[in-house]
Amino acid sequence: SNSDSKTDESSSSTNNSSSSSEGNNETNATVEEKVTIEFWHAMSGTGQESIEKIVKGFNESQDKYEVIAEFQGSYEESLTKLRGVGGTKDAPAITQVFEVGTKYMIDSGYIEPMQKFIDKDNYDLSQLEGNILNYYKVDGELYSMPFNSSTPVMIYNKDAFRAAGLDPEKAPETFAEVIDVAAKLKTADMYGFSMLTYGWFFEQLVATQGGLYVNEDNGRSGDATEALFNGPEGLNVFRFLDTMNKAGTFGNFGTLWDDIRSAFATEKVAMYMDSSAGVAGAIKNAPFEVGVAYIPHADEVKRNGVVIGGASLWMSKGIAEEKQEAAWEFMKYLATPEVQAKWHLDTGYFAINPKAYDEQNVKDKWAEFPQFKVTVDQLQDTVPGLATQGALISVFPESRQQIVTALEELYQGKDPQEVLDKAAEGTNRAMEIANKTKK
Amino acid sequence: MTFWRKSVDGRTAILYLLPSVILFSVFVFYPMFRTIYLSFFLTDQNGTPAINVGFENYLYLLGSSEFQNSMKATGLFVFYTVPLTIILALFFALLANEKLKGVGFFRTMYSSTMGISVAASSVIWLFMFNPSIGMFNRLLSLFTIQQVQWLLDPEWALISVSISTIWMNIGFSFLILLGGLQNIDEHLYESARIDGAGYLYRLRRITLPMLSPTLFFIITISLINSFQTFGQIDILTKGGPSQSTNLIVYSIYREAFINYQFGTASAQAVILFIIILVVTILQFKLGERRVHYQ
Amino acid sequence: MGLLSKIWIYFLLLVTSAFVFFPVLYAFLISFMTGPEIIQGKFLPESISFENYIKVFSRLPLMNYLLNSFIVSASVMLGQLLVCSLAAYAFVFLKFKGRDFIFFLFISTMMIPWEATMIPNVFTIRKLDWFNTYQGLTVPFFALAFGTFLLRQHYLTIPKELHEASQIAGLSRFVFFWRVVLPVSKTSLVTLGAYGFLTTWNMYLWPLLITTNKSVRTVQIGLKQLQSQEIATEWGVVMAGVIVVIIPTLILLFLGQKQLQKGLSQGALK
Amino acid sequence: MKRVELIDVSKSYDKQVDVISNINVTIEPGEFFVLVGPSGCGKSTMLRMIAGLEEITGGTLKIGDTVANHLTPNKRDLSMVFQNYALLPHISVQQNITFGLDVKRMKKEDQRKKAADVAEMLGLTDYLDRKPRELSGGQRQRVALARAIVNEKPICLMDEPLSNLDAKLRAQMRSEIRRIQRSLGITMIYVTHDQVEAMTMGDRIMILHEGKIQQIGKPIDIYNYPANPFVATFIGSPPMNLAKAEFNEADQQLVLGDKFKISVPVEEIGKLPRTSMTVGLRPENLYPKTSDKKEGDVFEVEVTNVEILGNETIFSFKLGKEEWMAKWSGQWHIDIGDRLSVHIDFESLSIFEEKSGELIKKTIDYGNYVANKEVSS
Amino acid sequence: MKRVELIDVSKSYDKQVDVISNINVTIEPGEFFVLVGPSGCGKSTMLRMIAGLEEITGGTLKIGDTVANHLTPNKRDLSMVFQNYALLPHISVQQNITFGLDVKRMKKEDQRKKAADVAEMLGLTDYLDRKPRELSGGQRQRVALARAIVNEKPICLMDEPLSNLDAKLRAQMRSEIRRIQRSLGITMIYVTHDQVEAMTMGDRIMILHEGKIQQIGKPIDIYNYPANPFVATFIGSPPMNLAKAEFNEADQQLVLGDKFKISVPVEEIGKLPRTSMTVGLRPENLYPKTSDKKEGDVFEVEVTNVEILGNETIFSFKLGKEEWMAKWSGQWHIDIGDRLSVHIDFESLSIFEEKSGELIKKTIDYGNYVANKEVSS
Ligand SMILES: Nc1ncnc2c1ncn2[C@@H]1O[C@H](COP(=O)(O)OP(=O)(O)OP(=O)(O)O)[C@@H](O)[C@H]1O
Ligand SMILES: Nc1ncnc2c1ncn2[C@@H]1O[C@H](COP(=O)(O)OP(=O)(O)OP(=O)(O)O)[C@@H](O)[C@H]1O
């Protein structure tokens, strides 16, 4: 099998040399000896730019390995592609998969758990952010290397707060406070509060109350069979939104990130929920002062914190061993504070290695934009637990779609419990089929 | 197969059709049979058939209100887009068919929408539909008309998507119809003009009948394409709000590529196929009779 | 044509084409805007800056992508023209049993949603080992029911006397096809060519699925790389990319429409 | 040089049955065979069947010695001038002409030469580089003709190839076509409406009417001895005058349309039927009355119409319900309403049985003038 | 009833300049105006300009009293028979015929009646429900004719409307067209290649050659007194024979092609130029030698070709390099190589100046026969 992998390596390297001559690689002379691996990612725009810089840094930092980062479309698209080659020697060494694909990846049989290399290499996991690792750990084993991680935050218009006679430094914390403030902020042109119609935010608002999404300990102790999000915590969230919607203080800006962001930037809404990765953009685009706060929670419970979102990196099974090694080396490189600092600054994603926040360039940035610190604080303040670890189900995308539909129907004036139950039902059916067909 | 050997024409036909037949077999028929096959299964997360459920997928779909809603939305969408696209494209094509200086420029403008990918044009439309900064709402507010939540209001979303779809398809229909118009022999108009036939009369009695093969073609194609609209839905509304724009193909896409339910996705594809087939057969039966070929 | 009707037509041409072209123009304007300008919904850029264009070119190997797109689109176009015109010829000028049935079978291929056949096709391409190759990007699209249908409709309008005269002149079927049918059908071939080229040029999902590296990737994937989801997209850059990608297609359309000539079969008959 | 044989050939269209019925004729190798008949009688259909463009619904077509019913047109080795030209619109005149040669892979050089020759002959030299749509009607027709001629196929079918040419050019073309046909020994089947072409070009003429053969024969024989009244009126312009006639036993006279009483020579009396019959008389045989004619066969008629053609004058008069025409050489100053005396020879009458239309009395061979003899009449 | 006036009208195409140049002619209201000329001379172009289908590149066209250069065709209130029929392929014969009536929103009922009438007249009754492609060539042409007739417009343009009809039908059509034109007072402009149509239908004929007017006049005048050799050879079939001639002062004879020596009457001598000239003689004026002719003007010729047309015989012979033709009434048994005596009257010669082509001696008006007089020659 060794000779096998040798030949396919050389063929793949000739394949790549054609691209590197046109692309931006400069490793022609030594290409024969180097182990070349592919890194499939779904980062476009600034994310991709940053990844390419990091990869370049890695390739230059040593001369044994060569990583080629290739954009493979959106998370869904790249996952679809992975299914075409998963488990074969054509698979890339590293694939970036979104957080809701975690369960799918674990079950797929395409991957080598990260824990294997951590144990072999005695890698010190504690240097990484625990609240991020939690999500990707199942039964205490780390399956994939966290990479681009984000959490939701609440972003608000400080100028509007001032105009409404509110304290711009004190953002509302509970559902009731938000409802209250939203009512005060509401003007003819401006809604008080908004949230992207996206399941992720709902999950977060449930989790911060300590609510579980599905049974079987949020799917972490076995295959989940029943949705729990239509329980009291979920209902709280829906009531919260419903109240504002009915009061006319809630603005519905649909399912697209850019729509809600431009609504905020054009002062159509005073508070909204965004990803921590969107903070930089919000500050940059807004012609007013922007505040960032923790996401609100129901009044009767204490805040649990947030669940990590974003994506992680997975190592393929069935590829040559030296490729796996190369991939592991690269992942370690990624986790270094310098790289993470750069990553954090470029993209607004968290640094998985908190030491990165001690880097000077991060400090400088934070000084200039204290808002960034809020996002990190919120993450670090999170109480670890089943709820904030996040649910693990294979049909997550479908379930999220059910939530979107439920939210949309809610905004049309339907009963919160009714629409939630319908979403739960749909999720249950999906889980049932998934469990039935599982090998 | 013996009847093939009967005529030289038959044998030649095989030769001429061979490339198409081979490619279709590999890239269309084989996947189609696979789709039909899959539609009788529940698949696992990797898309391999796991449990044979017979017609259950179909029964489930036909009973599901979501799917019924999809069908309804698709029907409405087809009804909104096809006639308008063709009428507008025909109007533009007639304008651009006049022998005038600089008409090539206008032709390029009209057909330009064909040069923009669905993804790119959807993004542009997204901007225009944007509730806060979009063109449309700002125009409405300029005239102090009640603003419309174009893509967010279930009442409007399908119409908005239809408007953008009409725009996207107009370039293509325009080009086809213009080609058809160019193909009409100028001489046919001469006698009519001498007889004193005005523009509309010539349009009705000569242009449209002579254009009928092209019209027939573009109607058929537009119907089929419209049933299969996907890209703009994915970008503009993702099927929402409240499923109001969840057209069948988008639903198939979501089922297959997001939910990994290839069984039901395939069943939907098969149902869609049958619907389009019926529509097309009707179209051929009713339409081609009115088509005038040379 | 009277002067009045000329003015009237020009007026209609101007107004309607402006409407049709407006979204493109809008994209063009956006491509000069800065992020805040866009997200705040400005209509005209405050200043014309080419920064977004510079970004597009620096972020992507755009020339390389454009070249790939061009090669792929041109090949698909030629392949389609050939395969479809052959098939359409058979459907119009050859008499054989089951002709209508086979034609309808062809038509039926249009009714299968492409999304439903995509996954099996990716597997087929992998079995053929055509990942990251031009074949993989082009060959599956050579056969096109749409094109066959379009050309068939045109062939049906060719005066049958031309076929007869050619038969009498002793032309073989192929020579008739090549030297008479094709030239006389120029308008439809141009239309189909434009369609084939542009749809391929605009294709995104397929090239994405069967390429894993930059070597043969096309420009639409590049465009997609300019947009992000969670992080705010720089729409100015995206629109600059869109404009860069549209320009070749507009040029092509301009050249193509010139080939749409009147009366190609005029003068054939008394 | 090939024989073309039609055995019991019939043709029906969807909308019209028996367009052609039971045609039996053999066209000899190298023969110039002219096909005439009224518009819509099936001439083009017949040519198209021979060419293989139209399915033969009944009977057998033989070309050379092989049954050709199911032979494709390109296997029949013939050329054709279409009634509606069927030029290739996208290529130049030159290319249209050499199209068939090019197919046979003749050298470009030779093609050009041939095209130049035939274009010269047809007066198309200046138009070789034009597209058909830039030509006049007559020029297009000549291109169609050129294309058929240049191929030099053993069989050539021409469907009214000169109909859109002027008289002068047409006369020239007539002799050119005839010359080429003779020198190459082409078997020619030629459809025309032109009397002069029919009379002068063909070795034989076939007259078709409603899809049925009326008569086949040498042009002059058909002119002189038409097999039935239809042929009689179809060949010859103005057509032969017809009238119902009866033999008046008492006067031993033939009575035409109750008006003309023509004395019958004794030896002929026996041959005439006693029932009524149709009598035909060619307009040129209604002679102006000359001094040396006896009174008996001179009749006075009232002119109802006059046409002066330059070298001849045609006038009409009524005979019963029929309109008769007379043709006199030269230009006559005749006015409508004039009363003229004409005389009729019994010898020049053609007499047909009324029912069957069969010719029972031929006109005399009045072409019996011998060269270098003096004219009597 | 409308006047059509062309003032200095010219036309050029991209590929051919001066297809028509400087045409000046006025066609009177109700006139039947015949346009003839060799193929490609610009007849159709002229009609199309009058109809408004072709742009006029120079000059002024007046219809009635208004300048019509830029009038659209539908404003000109005329009808036209196209040389290539221009039938609408997708509608039935009936609908084709009534197209113009329908445009005028005539009642369906009336339309049908009119169509039925005209179809009856043109023998199309059985074909009213067919599509044009299911018709024969001649039937199509009749549909084109029907369409123009049924409209009853004050001006009617016909471009070779009878070219594809048989002689019998054509004769019938000729008189029908003439009748309708007269009864409705239509101003008719009629293009034809047919000598008979040109001679018998028109009030005036215009002869066009290479886009220029050669002569305009009454048919018989043009036949008798052609303005130049071109017209002389163009009108009349077979054409007038031409030869170069010189006047031999010594013998007082006119010498044609170094061969025919014709004595000139004394009173004519003064009128002849002394330089060389072109002499024309119509074939029918090359009479067979009769006993009463004096030897002087009888010449012996060697027959090079013979055509028997039924009622006349045409033979050719060489005069110098020219081929001359003679036409004799009746059927003559002449063979190629026979030597015949023909006689020529000086009176029947037309003499043209050689350079300018101007007619300097007219032929006598030899149509001077008076009705009811006996024939002399
Ligand atoms: N579109 C065109 N472009 C260039 N030349 C043309 C065009 N149409 C006609 N011509 C030329 O103009 C001349 C006159 O054409 P026109 O059709 O008027 O002839 P015509 O007198 O009707 O001849 P015919 O008797 O053969 O129909 C011809 O020499 C022809 O080749
Ligand atoms: N496709 C068709 N369908 C039905 N009838 C047809 C079709 N084509 C021709 N006919 C009829 O067949 C008859 C013979 O047509 P054909 O063309 O052979 O006539 P033709 O002798 O050539 O006449 P012409 O001298 O007018 O050209 C006509 O009455 C015509 O109407």
Ligand SMILES: [Mg+2]
């Ligand atoms: Mg015919």
Ligand SMILES: [Mg+2]
């Ligand atoms: Mg003409």
